[in-house]
Amino acid sequence: MPGESLRENGVVGAGGAGFPTYVKASSKAEILVVNAAECEPLLRKDQTILSLYPDKVLDGVQRMMEYISAEKAIIGIKAKHEKIVSRLKNLLKKRKNMEISQLKDYYPAGDEFCLVYDTTGRNIPMGALPLDVGVVVNNVETLLNVAGNMPVTEKFLTVTGAVRKPFTSNVPVGIRWAELIKFAGGALCGDFAAIDGGPMMGKVITDFSLPVTKTSSGLIVLPKKHPLIAKKARGEKRVSQVGKSACDQCSYCTEFCPRYLLGHKLNPHRAMRHLLFSSLGEGLRSEFALLCSGCSLCSLYSCPENLDPSSVCEISRRNLAQRNIGIKNSALDFKTPPTVHPLRAGRQAPVKKLVRKLDLLKYDAQAPFVEFNYPVQNVKIMLSQHIGAPAKAVVSEGQSVAKGDVIAHPAEGNLAVSMHASISGIVTKVTSGYIEITNE
Ligand code: SF4
Ligand code: SF4
Structure with a gap:
């Protein structure tokens, strides 16, 4: 199957949907649209990836174009990211059949239907998919993972809002949100909640022992009384x-x-x-x-x-x-x-x-990239982090694993991918829902 290595490497849509990428790689489409719109306010991960690894992302674009036999790729990115756009334009001089479509700064520019229309002029019919108009859409980080050709063990995300040092970084899959808040210097308010994801589509969480998954894009810490938290938490x-x-x-x-x-x-x-x-x-x-x-x-x-x-x-x-x-x-x-x-x-x-x-003006900070040098001692890797069947654990408690080792195989049938250890250590818990690894 084309893209079988993507399945083995556990590559899924990193923009939030979590659709297994090998399935998209098995289709045929005229155009590959790169979703670099990052339209959720306050999140910075895709722009950070494009600033740090533009060539690598373009390698991923090239590879995906070959999988789906695309005639061209269109990178949909907001015109406001002038530096990134200018760098990409230079890099595209050395690439074939890739172009940029500069988007207005509106929400939700990254919605697949809006993005495909804005970049290609093709209007996806109601209840249909981009593929029905000859298009495959991939997020920037997904394409970085496609280029990487190695197990997905890290996730780019932004931690921002009411924290001392908002940041964007790549962190081990399975690390707890509490540790990321600590790495951000802690919360600036006593009683806080957070939004897992962007302020528009993310969900309110108050349990910070929950782990980062392959579809996490960020965490926005806010006072519990913030109107956005209050509204989102209405039953x-x-x-x-x-x-x-x-x-x-x-x-x-x-x-x-x-x-x-x-x-x-x-x-x-x-x-x-x-x-x-x-x-x-x-x-x-x-x-x-x-x-x-x-x-x-x-x-x-x-x-x-x-x-x-x-x-x-x-x-x-x-x-x-x-x-x-x-x-x-x-x-x-x-x-x-x-x-x-x-x-x-x-x-x-x-x-x-x-x-x-949204009353988020005071939290609309830079969240610059920082190396994640935090001593991670434990991760909880969920077996269902994508659309489709959960993976099946292939390790047992007490077993030693190294970062990148397969710890769960894809379930039978379609829409399933492998999972990997995101840190080296000992498997300390295996359930039907998750695997914990500890390196103390
Ligand atoms: S959430 Fe509201 S605005 Fe968005 S697609 Fe649904 S109905 Fe339309
Ligand atoms: S008042 Fe009713 S119809 Fe008007 S915008 Fe609100 S939900 Fe929609």
């Missing part, structure tokens, strides 16, 4: 109660929805209307939700009432899945191709404005 009951009583159907959530602006029949205000016509606790079944990417723009930017249509869509999707209703058997009209909204460009959410709206 589903509260989301439904408030939405039911306060939504005035102004439809701003729809008018600014990135997928609606691409012409998809996604109407979050109509998903909210479902709340008005159902009893609390009753399952939500708005099929519009099936087209939602979960970008949270409607909830954290568009809604003037501070409501949460994104979560309502998420609840709907789950309730529909319980009834075995998905894109293929829904009543949505997929036959009409989407037509881009004429006002799309004027309605995109500028990241600067978004940062202000």
